[in-house]
Amino acid sequence: MxxxxxxxxxxxxxxxxxxxxxxxxxxxxxxxxxxxxxxxxxxxxxxxxxxxxxxxxxxxxxxxxxxxxVQPVRSAPSQRCVRERSPAYLFWTALLVAMTVAVGIFTMENYGSVSIPISLIAMVVGLWVRYPAMWIVLQCVFAVCAVLGGVNLLLGSFAGALNLLINGGYILVLYTPSIRRRFRVIKDTPMTILGITGPTGAGKTTALREIEKLGGAVIDCDAVYHDLLESDITLQGMLESAFGPLRDESGAIDRKKLGTIVFGDPEKLEKLNTIAQTATVKRTQELLEEYRAKGKNLVAIDAIALLESPLAQLCDATIAVIAPPEVRVQRIMAREGISEEYAWSRVKAQKSEDYFTQGCGYTLYNDCAQAEEFARQARTLVESILQEHIQ
Ligand SMILES: CC(C)(COP(=O)(O)OP(=O)(O)OC[C@H]1O[C@@H](n2cnc3c(N)ncnc32)[C@H](O)[C@@H]1O)[C@@H](O)C(=O)NCCC(=O)NCCS
Ligand SMILES: Nc1ncnc2c1ncn2[C@@H]1O[C@H](COP(=O)(O)OP(=O)(O)OP(=O)(O)O)[C@@H](O)[C@H]1O
Structure with a gap:
């Protein structure tokens, strides 16, 4: 082919x-x-x-x-600093050390400036730094040295220019993961991706709040989709060419109108899913990359259509959150103030509980009387999954 x-x-x-x-x-x-x-x-x-x-x-x-x-990324979350020491990292650092020593001696002898030697010491310490707090201290040292360099430059000092150049360079490298990645100074940050799925009102968002409390980031595909619906004119155009006029008085796509069209018609719902998935998956992958670049160790993707989408293949573990339909109808009516009829039409349009439990590696059954009790169960499960990934 x-x-x-x-x-x-x-x-x-x-x-x-x-x-x-x-x-x-x-x-x-x-x-x-x-x-x-x-x-x-x-x-x-x-x-x-x-x-x-x-x-x-x-x-x-x-x-x-x-x-x-497509191999899932397997890794353990850790509290350590995300820097990885690759051979290239050592090479570039050695080169920087050599350059800084030369410039440091030159500026000290000729101009009496000590900023570069100080930042040199900070950088050498940085070779062995593994914890975010110390990393922040180092960034401050470079920033202070760069500011001093800038002031000296304004006063007409050549040493100030060199100082600004060297320390400014350090800061640029520290804050720009793409530069570090290009020079292979850091390896891709290991990141555990959890996929959370299940029918409406089951308690996915409640479980996700617990993941956030554990330091994880959450990508809510409903929210991603809603943002795109407002901003992506290609998506808006594709929806209107597939389902006819959908705008409300403000000119925005009226989701309830679209919901009324598709929730009772499996073929139309399937068509909507294809259009929505195309846009949502692309944006979700971008967000995952952003979190990876920021060094996030844990990210959860919340998506009703996770199992049908290519995103499922990126997950290290998948969790189905389910609850009885009558309970879910009551919950979403209370949460969104929608009618019982619309709530049932949404619930009935969705896949069965078995679909979610059979497709996922783990299941959380949310029949707890209190949301707090369910949140505790969700936290325990997530912690045990993370433990498994550490080993
Ligand atoms: C069907 C639409 C018009 C309903 O809008 P509405 O405002 O009533 O719901 P909202 O968008 O707030 O979603 C609330 C819940 O409805 C359910 N739902 C949304 N889309 C779907 C779908 N295609 N199939 C089954 N259930 C769905 C989910 O449980 C979701 O959490 C809208 O959700 C839509 O266009 N959905 C298609 C996009 C999609 O698949 N979104 C999920 C991203 S993974
Ligand atoms: N065990 C529980 N007892 C009482 N209320 C609960 C319980 N679990 C969740 N809820 C409430 O039910 C509502 C629906 O839960 P949640 O928003 O977590 O569901 P969801 O699966 O994310 O739904 P959707 O897919 O529609 O966004 C929320 O208002 C939540 O606070």
Whole structure:
């Protein structure tokens, strides 16, 4: 299979037309056609956008990897500083040390400046620093030295310029993970990804609050989708071309109107899911990368459609949160002030409890009388999953 044929297959698997893809990528339909017939090749940005749109990894898009080969990232959460010492890290650090020693001696002898030697000591200590608090102290040392350098520069000192350059450089490197990654100063941060799924009103959000209390980040796919619904005109256009006019008086997409159309019609719901998933998965992957770059050790993805989406393959563990339908109807009516009829239509449109429990590695059954009791159970489960990942 050629690269173009693979692109075409992935697009068709998603049920998208060339026109849909062209709109999403802001290119012409002819361009998509050329890519799919191997007459032209997409650039790097378009490759990334295509991977996001089709919900596959770049490797799979480029056919470097078989579909099932997406390996979940397995790691243990830790309180340690996220820096990793790769051989390249030691190389670049040694080079910086050598440069700083030379510049430090030069500025001390000629200008009597001690800022560079101080920041040099801080940097050497930094080689052995493993804890975030000390890392923050180091950043402060570099920042103070850089400010002193800036002041001296304003006073016309050449040493000030060198000082600013060296310490400013350190700060830039410290604060820019992409630079450190490019020079292989840090390895990708290990990150545990938990997938939380289950029907409406079961208690997923309640469980997620506990994950946040454990220091984890949460990606709520409902919220991601709602943001996109407001900001992504391609998504709005695709929804209206599929389901007709959907705007309310303010011009925004009226979700309740859309819900009334799709919740009673499985075919329409399926169509909506494909459109929504395309946009939501791409944004969720971006958020995961942002958290990885920030060094987050634990991230939970909350998605009703997790098991049908490529996101499930990225999870180290999946948890189904379930509760009896009548209880869920009461909960969502109380939470959102919606009618019983609309609440039931939403509940009935969703997959069965078995679907979620069989698809996930763990199950939380939320029939507790109090939300707090359920929150405790959720916390215990998450802690035990994390323990398993540490071993
Ligand atoms: C169906 C829509 C119009 C209903 O809007 P509404 O304001 O009533 O619900 P809201 O968006 O706040 O979602 C509340 C809950 O409804 C349920 N729900 C949402 N979408 C779906 C769906 N496609 N299938 C089954 N249940 C759904 C979920 O349990 C969700 O937590 C809207 O949710 C939508 O467009 N959904 C499709 C996007 C989607 O799949 N979202 C989930 C992201 S993983
Ligand atoms: N055991 C419980 N007892 C009483 N109320 C609960 C319990 N568990 C959750 N709730 C409440 O029920 C409502 C629904 O829970 P939650 O928002 O966590 O569900 P969800 O699975 O995230 O739903 P959705 O998918 O619709 O967002 C919330 O208002 C929550 O406080």
């Amino acid at each position: 050629t690269f173009g044929e693979n692109l075409q297959r992935l697009r068709k698997e998603k049920g998208l037309s060339q026109e849909d893809v062209a709109q999403a990528l802001f290119v012409s339909r002819q361009t998509i056609s050329k890519w799919e017939t191997d007459k032209a090749e997409p650039g790097v940005d378009n490759l990334k956008a295509l991977a996001g749109l089709y919900g596959v990894s770049l490797d799979r898009l480029m056919m470097w990897e078989k579909p099932q080969a």
